[in-house]
Each structure stands twice: as structure tokens, then as C-alpha cells.
Amino acid sequence: MVALLLILVPVIGGLLSFFIKNEKSVKGFAVFISLVTFLISLMGVFSTDTSMLHFDKAWMPELGSRITLGLDGVGKILTLLTAASMPVILISTYKNTYHNANRFYGLMLLCQAGMLGVFVSMDILLFYFFWELSLIPAYFLCSSWGGEKRIRVTYKFFVYTFLGSLLMLVSVIFIYFKTSDHSFSMQSFYHVKLSATQSQWMFWLFFVASAIKMPVFPFHTWQPDTYEQSDTAVTMLLSGVMVKMGVFAVIRWLLPIFPVTAQNNSSIIIGLAVFGMIYASLIAIRQDDMKRLVAYSSIAHVGLICAALFTNQNIGTQGAIIQMFNHGINILGLWIVADAIEQKVGTRKFSELGGLSQKAPTLAILFVVLCMANIALPLTNAFVGEFLMFNGLFRYNPIVAGMAITCIILVVVYTFGMIQKIFYGNTSALTGTAKDSSFNINAVLVILVIVVVVLGVYPQPLINLAQQSFNLIITKTP
Amino acid sequence: MNEIIFSAIWGVIMMFCSFLVSNKSAYRHIAAIGLLVLLIVNMMETGGTVIFKVDTMGMLSYSTFGLLFNSIAIGCTLLYVLVSGKDIERLEKNIAEYLVLLFFVLCGVGILSAYNNLLMLFIGIEILTIPLYILTGSDKHNLKSNEAALKYFLMGSFSTGLMLMGIALMYGGTGTFTLEVARTETGLYKGVSFLEIVGLLLLMTSMCFKVSAAPFHFWTPDVYDGAPSVVTSFMATIVKVAGFIAFLKLCYIRMIGTSSAIDWRLLFSIIVVATLLFGNITAIFQQSVKRMMAYSSIAHAGFMLFALFSLNDFANKGLLLYSVAYCLATIGVFAVLAKVKDITYEGYNGLAKTQPVVAAANTVFLLSLAGIPLTAGFLAKYYMLSAVIATGTYTWLVVTGVVFAAISSYYYFRVIQAMYFKTGDPQTEDISGSFKVGLLALAAIIIIVGIFPQIIFNWLYF
Numbered sequence: 001m002v003a004l005l006l007i008l009v010p011v012i013g014g015l016l017s018f019f020i021k022n023e024k025s026v027k028g029f030a031v032f033i034s035l036v037t038f039l040i041s042l043m044g045v046f047s048t049d050t051s052m053l054h055f056d057k058a059w060m061p062e063l064g065s066r067i068t069l070g071l072d073g074v075g076k077i078l079t080l081l082t083a084a085s086m087p088v089i090l091i092s093t094y095k096n097t098y099h100n101a102n103r104f105y106g107l108m109l110l111c112q113a114g115m116l117g118v119f120v121s122m123d124i125l126l127f128y129f130f131w132e133l134s135l136i137p138a139y140f141l142c143s144s145w146g147g148e149k150r151i152r153v154t155y156k157f158f159v160y161t162f163l164g165s166l167l168m169l170v171s172v173i174f175i176y177f178k179t180s181d182h183s184f185s186m187q188s189f190y191h192v193k194l195s196a197t198q199s200q201w202m203f204w205l206f207f208v209a210s211a212i213k214m215p216v217f218p219f220h221t222w223q224p225d226t227y228e229q230s231d232t233a234v235t236m237l238l239s240g241v242m243v244k245m246g247v248f249a250v251i252r253w254l255l256p257i258f259p260v261t262a263q264n265n266s267s268i269i270i271g272l273a274v275f276g277m278i279y280a281s282l283i284a285i286r287q288d289d290m291k292r293l294v295a296y297s298s299i300a301h302v303g304l305i306c307a308a309l310f311t312n313q314n315i316g317t318q319g320a321i322i323q324m325f326n327h328g329i330n331i332l333g334l335w336i337v338a339d340a341i342e343q344k345v346g347t348r349k350f351s352e353l354g355g356l357s358q359k360a361p362t363l364a365i366l367f368v369v370l371c372m373a374n375i376a377l378p379l380t381n382a383f384v385g386e387f388l389m390f391n392g393l394f395r396y397n398p399i400v401a402g403m404a405i406t407c408i409i410l411v412v413v414y415t416f417g418m419i420q421k422i423f424y425g426n427t428s429a430l431t432g433t434a435k436d437s438s439f440n441i442n443a444v445l446v447i448l449v450i451v452v453v454v455l456g457v458y459p460q461p462l463i464n465l466a467q468q469s470f471n472l473i474i475t476k477t478p
Numbered sequence: 479m480n481e482i483i484f485s486a487i488w489g490v491i492m493m494f495c496s497f498l499v500s501n502k503s504a505y506r507h508i509a510a511i512g513l514l515v516l517l518i519v520n521m522m523e524t525g526g527t528v529i530f531k532v533d534t535m536g537m538l539s540y541s542t543f544g545l546l547f548n549s550i551a552i553g554c555t556l557l558y559v560l561v562s563g564k565d566i567e568r569l570e571k572n573i574a575e576y577l578v579l580l581f582f583v584l585c586g587v588g589i590l591s592a593y594n595n596l597l598m599l600f601i602g603i604e605i606l607t608i609p610l611y612i613l614t615g616s617d618k619h620n621l622k623s624n625e626a627a628l629k630y631f632l633m634g635s636f637s638t639g640l641m642l643m644g645i646a647l648m649y650g651g652t653g654t655f656t657l658e659v660a661r662t663e664t665g666l667y668k669g670v671s672f673l674e675i676v677g678l679l680l681l682m683t684s685m686c687f688k689v690s691a692a693p694f695h696f697w698t699p700d701v702y703d704g705a706p707s708v709v710t711s712f713m714a715t716i717v718k719v720a721g722f723i724a725f726l727k728l729c730y731i732r733m734i735g736t737s738s739a740i741d742w743r744l745l746f747s748i749i750v751v752a753t754l755l756f757g758n759i760t761a762i763f764q765q766s767v768k769r770m771m772a773y774s775s776i777a778h779a780g781f782m783l784f785a786l787f788s789l790n791d792f793a794n795k796g797l798l799l800y801s802v803a804y805c806l807a808t809i810g811v812f813a814v815l816a817k818v819k820d821i822t823y824e825g826y827n828g829l830a831k832t833q834p835v836v837a838a839a840n841t842v843f844l845l846s847l848a849g850i851p852l853t854a855g856f857l858a859k860y861y862m863l864s865a866v867i868a869t870g871t872y873t874w875l876v877v878t879g880v881v882f883a884a885i886s887s888y889y890y891f892r893v894i895q896a897m898y899f900k901t902g903d904p905q906t907e908d909i910s911g912s913f914k915v916g917l918l919a920l921a922a923i924i925i926i927v928g929i930f931p932q933i934i935f936n937w938l939y940f
Contacts, residue, residue, distance in 0.1 A: 062795070062935055129851040136850060139891075143899045151899050158891065163884035170876050173860070173867050205877070 002044040003069035003120040004055045006079055007113050009037050010086075014109030014137075023101040027094060030105035034086035037112070041083035045076045045465075059126075064176075064183040068122040073468030074251055074321055078119040078244055081328045085240045086112050092336045092444040093233045096343065098145060111137035111237060118245050124172055124253060125184040131245065132165055138238065145231040153225040160212055160222045168209035168249075171202040175257065190256050203261040206254055207269070213246030214302050216269075217276025227295035232339035235291065239298050239335065240328045247302070247324055250309055251317075266310040270396070273307035274404045276300070281410035285417065290338045290348040293418055294331065297374065300407055301327050307404065308389035316392020321466035323385030326373075326455065330382060333370035333448045337363065340437045341422065345430050350418070355427030360436040364423045366445040371419055373452045375411045381455035384463075479540065480519040481548050482588040483530050488512040489581035496574030506563035509577040513556040516584065520548045524937065536656065537595040543794060544591035546937045547723050550798065551587045551716050554805040555580060557923075558712060561809065561916035565708045565816040569616050576616055579609035583717060590724040596645045596655045596681075599724060603641065603688065606720060607634055610713055614705040626704025633697045637687035644680030647673045648732075657731045670739040678732055682745075685728065689721040691783055692752035695776050699760075702772035707821075710768070711812030714775045715805040722782050726797060729786045746787040747875050753780035754882040761889045768821045770889050771811060774847065777886055778804050781862050784879065787872075788865040795935060796861030802927055802934060803846055803854035810843035810920045813913075819905040826893055827902025833909060837897045839917035844890040846924045849883050854927040859883060 013033030020026040047053060055069040071079065090108070098104040114134025121127035135158065142154040172184075178198075179188040194202065212219045227235045255262050277300045284296035305323050308316035340363060341356070342348050357364035373380035376387075386408075394401035437445075455462060495508055519529060524545045559566070559580070567573055586606030593599045611634065615627030645655070651674030652659045661670070687694040702710045733742045757777030764770040782800055785793035814836055818825050830837035846855035866876050896902075927934065 060931060062932060132851045132856075136845070140898070143895065151895060155888075155891065155895070159884060159888055162887050163881065166880035166884050167877070169860070170863065170867075170873075170880055173864050173876075174873065177864075177867055177870075201873070 001055060002040060002047060002053050003071055005040050006037065006044065006083070006116045006120060007069070009033060009040060010109045010113035010116065013037075014106045014113060017106035017109060018102055020102050023097070026102045026105050027090070030109060031087060031090045031094070033109060034083075034090055034112070037116075038083040038087055041079045044071050045080050054122075063125070064181070065125040066123050066183075066185065067126060068185060069120045069126075070122045071120060073465045074248065074324075075119050077321060077325050077462065077465050078241075078248055079116055081244065081325050082112060082115050082119065082241045085236065085328060085332055088332055088336075088444050088448070089233050089236045089240075092441050093339060094440050095438060096233070096339075098231075100144070104141070104145060107137040107141050108233070108237065111141065112241075115241050115245060119248060122186045123184045124176075124186070124189055127249075127253070128165070128169060128172060131168075131249075132162075134242065134245070135161055135165070138234070138242065141234045141237075142226060142230040145234065147229040149225075150229040153222075153229045157222040157226040160219070164209035164212035164219075167205045171205040174198070174202055189253070192257065194258075196261075199258050199261045200265075203254070203258045203265065206249075206258075207265075210246040210249040210254065211306075213249070214243060214306055215246070215299065216303060216306050217272050217279060217299070220276065220280070220299050223299060224292050224295040227298075228289060228291045232291070232335055232342065236332055236335045239295070240332045243298065243302055244324050244328060247305055247309070247320070250306070251321065255309065262310060263312050266312060266396075269310045270307045270393075270400060273303040273310075274400055277303040277307070277404060277407045278410070281407050281414065284414040285410065287414075288350050290341070290350065290418065290422070291335075293414060294334050294338060297334075297411065297414065298327075298331055300411065301331075304386065304389055304404060304407070307400075308392050311392045311396035313392035313395050315388050316396070318463065318466045319385050319388025319390075319392060322459065322462045323382065323389060325462060326381040326385050326452075329448055329451055329455075330370060330373045333366075333445060333452075334374065336441060336445060336448075337367045337370065340441050344434050344437070347430055350421035352428055352430050353422045354425040354431060355423070356431050356434060357423040358427065359431060359434040362442055363437040363445075366442070366449055367423070368419060369449045369452065370445070371415045373456075375408070375415050379453065379456045381452050381459065383456060384459040479532055479534075479538070479592075480523045480529050481516055481552070482538075482585055482592075483532075484516050484519050485581045485585040485588060488515065489578045489585070492574055492578045492581065496572060496578075499574075502567060502573065505574045505577055506559055506566065509580065510556060510559050510563070512581065513552055513559060516581075517549060517552045517556060520545060520552060524549065537598050538589065538592040539594045540592050542938055543798075544723070546934075547591045547720075547798060547801065548588055549937070550801050550805070550934075551591075551720060552584060554716055554802070554809065555584060555712075557806065557916070557920060558715070558809050561813045561913065561920060562708045562711060562816060564910070564913070565813070569706055569708065570618070576613060579613055580712065582609045583712075587716065587720040590720050593724065593727070594657050596648065596657065599728070600638075600641060600645060602724065603721075604638065606717060607638075607688070610717060613709045613712070614701060616709060617706045620704075620706075622704040623706060626701045629704075630697060630701045633687070637684045637694070640680050640687075641684035644677040644682075644684060647677030647680065649677075651675075651677060657727070659732075659735060661735060670736045675736060675740055678736060681728070685721065685725045686749065689718055689725060689779050689782070690776050691749050691779050692756040692776065695753065695756060695779075698776055699769055699772040702775065703766070703769050707768060707812055707816040710772070711809050711816070714771070714812070715808045718775065718779065719782075719801040719805060722779075722785070722797060722801075725786055726789075726793075729789055734789065743787060743869075743872065746783060747872055750780055750783045750787060750875065751878055753777070753783060754879065758882045758885045762885070764889070766822050767818075767826065767893060768815055770893075771808070771815070774886065774889065775808065777882065778847070780882070781859060781879065784862040784866050784875075787875070788869045790865055790868050792861050792865035792868050795938070796858065796865050798934060798938075799854065799861055799927070799931055800858040803858040803924065806920050806924050807843040807846040807853075807855060810839060810917060810924075811847070813917065813920075814840045814843075817907045817909055817913075819907065823892055823896045824902065825904055826896035827900040827904060829897040829904045829906075831901075832904060833906065835914045836909060836917060839914075839921040840897065841894050842921040842924055844893055846928070848887040848890040852925060852928050854924045854931075857928055857931050 053071040057067045059067045117130030280296045280299035287293040308320040376382040589602035611631045617623035651671035690698040761773035785797040846853035849859040
């Protein structure tokens, strides 16, 4: 029931939003719906009654597909992240005005519904449905609101991801015909038997889809442009949550279906991921635009998550699952600050910023804490995840781990560079007249900072949730 | 049988109407009623009630599959008349005759879905296409329309010649016109004569021409572009899909029968790839939406050819589903196209501002054509891909297919982009409330079929 409600509430809320013409009321309504969704997801996280969490109904008997929804450990973490980030996004951008506000909020909620659907689907065809459906509102969101080049950039984003998902579809159909009972259920897919060549091919078709979503080098080229051009609220949704869909697909489907093939190909994937990390970090250092910098930093962080997943070490997988949540929280915070600065000052370029700490001390303090989390300093949430992941990577191969660890230094370089260029030094023409951030932004950031610190000191609840999921993956690996 | 006779009768009734009824808008209402009657009698036959019992000496035989396809074709034509009826009226002063032609086309569809004899195939194809030559040229004062009609006629009659030649050779090879041939499993090619193979190849060429599969697709863009939009809508949908149903039956019986002598799958895989390639790549470079839709219809033919390639249960169901998805979506896109005065992409700029309902419905049609989940187009593509994978070979063909499906999203989304994200002042004809209702109904059917495909398949087990 909880899983079904998680999808239905935002869908209905989103559809209703289209008909509310008044901008004020549609904003309030969207925030209300997102809070309701958040409460439901909290219920899901704390509920132990499995009958409450699961939902099963026949759908397309011709094909053997069922509407099977459920929440397991990683599902709980990610639905919580999705449901929690929506109110954060909507409240922090509450003061922004959008033309066609009803459409904007309607699409945001529909996009959220699609992503929640991805995280609760236990039937792979249903999973695929939601995977594609979340893309359509995202396409409209990115194309309608944002920078000048948004239409062309979103086009690239869409065609890229659409191609990836279709390749995944081929893999899904192929495995479907190999299942013993011709069904799309998780159980049948986990127990499917493929020959070595078949699983090699299907593995890569499937992997490309999630690699494009994550994104892993060399499939990342859509990401910085899309993040830069789309409206910051949309960017938050894309980078905070949608990126996790790619990682989630690996955990929920790819690793359990192809345990052996994943192990055989791990060197290639980890190689690409680690190379992508260093590459993205180096590019991030050279960026002048705050959004682009955070976008490249995100590629580096997600690259590490991807690498850790394929190490086939308990500890690495566990770290990756935890880090998905933490990365979502941290990057949301960074985007909120980026948006606040853009709204107050009117630019995101480092060359036009500076000395903002004199004008906006509260924002500066909160931002620095979030930056600490971005570089994974101890006592912040990211430290726990990254420590586990590097640990796993080290057990896999010390040389690769050593290369990946150089990234920590690079992260420090660009993150501290960013702090310096925005908040310290002399005020520029634009920042001279800036005021401190508004109450709602401060409130949201304070909450995020509290989460960052609490999970940094006491990460056990997250680790427990992650435990449930990686047991599933590990037991499958011979 | 019900459908063939009723469509012929109603066609004649409509002809008399043209001078007995003077009210112009009454014609399309009469046509709509006629189509409704056709739909009912056809469904009655599905249920077992045959009104006219005609002994065709085994030349026609009805299966649930064929009857279901008839229902789909009639239903789509009905929706077509309801949505685009007003645009048909704008074609000419005396429009009753044009509506009559629709009924004769449906008569041809009825024969094609039931033929059991090569002569019937030939007659069906002719009944189907001759009205189309007239319809293509119905915009008499437009030079492009005339050119298209002549081109279509010349090319069409040439391909008909090939078809007759093929049938004659097949007769020479097997000694019969019936589809089923008793084969003795002896001799060089296990009882398959050389003449029959050559005949089949000629027949296949001709059928590929009719369904505009590459490399016999060259007439399609010019004819579809030259014909009035309302006519193109009908030609590109019901007529094309009927061609596929006829082709499917031919493949099932004759091509499987001769598969010991020739590898049809290899041949079809080449045609599929060529069709997808020409259709999709050329569609990208078009500036006019109408021409883009012409190439997109070639691309969709490529996808429907997957059914002929694989010939299994998924292929049958998939072709039915594809017919519904493709026809409804294309009818919708063309209905909107007929209302927009400038048919380049620029003509759609800002349509979402001035006509939000039309733009929203058009978006659903385009999403369905692109194959996005929750629309019928996705499941149709899904079935086609499944059909190929179920054959257990040629998995590379599926990958090729999806790559082209992704490419196709490029040009469909260009229209969505123009409607929603570009600013402009699109000029449209008068858009009535009933037109909007019709479009929304089309969109609703597409989405319902996309979620519950059973509502179509349940008829198969009637």
C-alpha cells in the first residue's frame, strides 16, 4: 500500500496542479503534496510490516507482467531521498517565479512520481515503464525553463538517455525469453540462466543504459550542459535523484542478474569510472561557472560510486548504497547555494563574484559546511560512504585505489577554490550590493547541514538499511 | 463476408446520396453511420453471425485474426471520418464520391484479410489501390496533387504488372492459385520448383512496393507529399496496414513452405535494415512536417516488417497492435497537419500557446509514434522486438531496430519542440470544439491501449 501511495500521490497531485491557475496556490499545493509524499516515505522506512510495503496485481497477462511494487533496503533509502528532496527543492526555490507556474509544478511532481516508481518496481517491465516515464516530464522541464541554449542541450540529453533505455529494453526482452516461466518478476530474472556469450552481450546493453544515466565516462557529455542550462530547481531533481536511477539499476538488476559477467568485466568498468573521476575533477578545476563546476564534481562522485559497486566487496557495495543518499543530500545543498547566489547577485561566474562572506555571512557558513561534506571530511556524512568505498576499492586493487584517491586532493582543490572565489577576496561590482539569503533558504540549508553532521557522526541507521540490500547481491555472487 | 458486401452496398448507397441529398455536411454523417454499421456487422461475424452465406469455393476464408483486423481498419476509418470529416469536405464541391471511395477501399481490405487464393490477393490489392489513385488526385487544381496521382498510378500499375507476372510464374510452378500447396518432400529443393521461387520474389517485390519498403519506397514521399493531407492520412494508415496483413498471410503459407529452398529471413532482414535506414535518416533532414511524416511512415513500415521476418505468435499480435497504434497516431498527426496552414516545422511554432488542447493531443500522438511507454506505440514496438527475439536468431537486428527507434525520436520531438518551446504565431484553420473532442478521444484510446493491450487481444479468443 505504501509503495502504491508513493506513486499515486504525486501523480494525482501533479495532474491536479496543471489546473490550478493561480501561481501562489499552485506553489502551496505542490509543497503540500511533496510533504505528504515525504510522510508516506517515512512511514515506509519505519514500517516493518511487509504486507504494508508490498503491492501486487495482475497487469498484461499476455506478457506475464505484473504490477509488483515493494520496498527493500535500497528502495527505502532512495524513496526517502526522492521524497525528502522534493520539499527541499520546492521550499528553497519558493521565492523564484516561473512563467506557467502550474505546468512547472505539475511536471516536477510527475517527474518525482516516475522516479519513485523506478525505485519501488519489483517487476522489470514496470521498472522500464517508470524509467522512461520519468524522462518525459524531465524533458519538458529542461526545455521550458532555463538558459538560452536549453532546447538544443535537452535534445541531446533526451536522445542519449532514450537510446540507452532502448538498449536496456533489448536486454530485458532477451532475458525474458530465457526465464523459465516467461515472467518479468524479480525472482525469475535473478534465476535466469544464460550462456557466457549471451550474458556478455546483454550485460553491456543493460550497462550502457545505466552508464548514460549515472553518467560514467565516456557517456557523460550530456550532463554538464544539461545541468548548466536547465533551471536550478530542475537541476537539483536531476542530479540529486535522477542520477541515482542509474546506480539503482545496477544494484537492483544488473549485479544480481549478471553476477559472474559483472565480475569478469569489472576491470573495464572500474577503469572507466576511475579515469572519469580524475578527468572530471581536472576539468572542474578549470571551470568558471559554478553550476558547471558542481556538475563535473558530481560526475567524479558518481564515478566513485560506480567503481565501488563493481569491486564485488561487501564493504564497497555498502559504501556505495550509503553514498547515494549522502551525495543526494550534499549536492542538493550546493545547488541551493548556487541558486541563491544567482538570484541575489545575478551571475554564477566566479570571475564576477567575490567577497560575498561580508554581505552574506550565514550563507557563507552553511556553504562551507556543505563543501566540507563535498570533500568528505570526517564527521560529515560523505566521509563514511567514501571511506567504505575506498576500502572496497583498495581490497579490489591497491593501484586503482591509489589512483582514485588522488581525486580527494583534486576535490579539495576545486572546492576550496570555489569557496575562495565566491566568498573571500574583494567584493566585485555585482556582489557589493548583495544581501544575505532569505529565511526559507537558510532554514532548508540548516536542515541539510544537520543531516550532514548527524549522518556523519551516527551513520548506523543508513548502514542497517544498506545491509538488507547488499546481502541480496552478495548471496547471488558465487 | 459481411463486411465485403456491406461496404460495397453502402458505397453504392452513398453514390445515390450524392444527387439525392443536397446538404453537404450530411454526407459525412451518412458515411459515419455506414462505417458504424460495417463495424457492427463485422463484429457480428466475429461472434459467429454471418448474414450472407456465399460459397467462395475456398477462395476466401475468415479467421478471427482477419476479422479482428477488419474491425480495426473499420474503426480507424470511422475515427478518421469523425476527426477529419470537415477537412474532407474542403477538398471539393462534390465530396460524396470521395467518401464512396473509402468504402470501396474497405471492401478491398475485407478481401485482403481473408484471401486464400492468389487471384483474390490480386483483386483485393486492385480494389484497394484504384480508389487511391483517384483520391491522390482529388485536389484537381493543385499541380502537385496531379503529379502525385500520375506518379502513383504509373508506379502502381508497374508493380501490379510484376505481381501478375509473379502469380503467373507461381501458377506455372505449382499448378494452382490456392495459397496452400501440397508439397512432396523430394527433388532438388524438396519439392519447391524454381518457377515458384522466382514468382514469389516478384510477388514480394510488388508487395514491398505497396507497403513502401525499401528499396521500393521511392514513390512514397512524393505521393504522400503531393496528395491532400486528409488523403495522405488515410493512405499512410489503413491502406498500408492492410497491405501488411495480406503480406503476412502470404509469408505464413508460401514463404514458410519454400523456406527449404531460399533463406527468406536473410532477405527480410536486409529489407528491414534498408527500410529503417532510408526512412529514418531521410526523415531527419526534412523541413516540412508532412514530408517528415511520409518518411516516418517508411520507417514504421520497417518496424512492421519485423512481423513478416519473425512469423510467430508475437508477430501476429504485434502487427495488430502496431496497426492500432500506428493508424491512430498518424491519423491524429495528419488531422492536426490539415489544420495548420504552414506545414513546415516553423508553422507549428507556439501552437501550445494558441491551441493548448490540440498541441497536447498532438504530443500524445508523436510520443506514441516515437514509442514512449504508456502509449500504444511503445507496446507495439515492444511486441515487434519480442517477435524477433523469440525467433532466437538475428539479435543484432533488434539492436539495429532500437537504434533507429532512438533516432526517430529526434524528428518527432522536433515538432513537440516547435509547439511548446518556440515562440511564434501559428496560422490555423478554424478549429471547432468537436474536432478537439475527436483528437482527445484518439489520444485517450492510444493511452488506454498502451496500458491495457488486452482490450484488443481479448477479441482474438472470442
